[in-house]
Amino acid sequence: MHRLREAAAGCHGCPLYQRATQIVFSSGDASARVMLIGEQPGDQEDRRGQPFVGPAGGVLMRAIDEAGIDPTETYVTNAVKHFKFELAPRGKRRIHKPPSLREMTACRPWLAAELRLVEPEVVIALGATAGKALLGSSFRVSKERGVPRPMPALDGSPGEGTLVATIHPSAVLRADDEDRAQMYAGLVSDLKVAARLLD
Ligand code: URA
Secondary structure (H helix, E strand, O other), X not given: OHXXXXXXXXXXXXXXXXXXXXXXXXXXXOOOOEEEEEOOOOHHHHHHOOOOOOHHHHHHHHXXXXXXXXXXXXXXXXXXXXXXXXXXXXXXXXEEOOOOHHHHHHHHHHHHHHHHHHOOOEEEEEOXXXXXXXXXXXXXXXXXXXXXXXXXXXXXXXXXXXXXXXXXXXXXXXOOHHHHHHHHHHHHHHHHHHHHOOO
16 A cells, blocks of 8 residues: 555646646555545645545544444545635635546546455445546436445456445535435435445
8 A cells, every 4th residue: 555655646647746736545444444534635624635534534434333333344435535615815725626437547546456455345435526436427426326236347456346326425414404404414414334244
């Protein structure tokens, strides 16, 4: 994993490295049974060099814990490893922009290499970008969430284990006040599906 991280730090596979502070590769246990895959680092992750250390990470860690998965026994990564953003008009705030298909494709060999090394029993795709990175552009999180399916092979990774997709934790943060509790409960319920696969 160390060598993979070092190699990724010099990645110029797409232009996102030019504006990001640094690569955000992964965190957690390289022998974990569970791999969590998000979209891309956010503002705080970009500054700190660690995935899911901002507000979405707070929601994710609480939901994982509530679902009965030990957060310290997970490997956490993203489909795209550099922060993509635009500057807010007249401000310095960096606003997240979704990665393009080209950026996702350029980053996929890193994800495939992580899958080969970690060999997780359960992969959890958090949101549409992670789902599309693994299953292709026809993936729809609203239709396919919470249903275990065989993990597909990805650029030379063997396609072992089981994949469960769910919503991205930032969707909980973006939800209207009246919808937020239900969105969060849905996230936990999908994560419980993944937790049961580990029994
Ligand atoms: N959102 C993601 O998808 N990944 C992170 O690391 C942080 C926020």
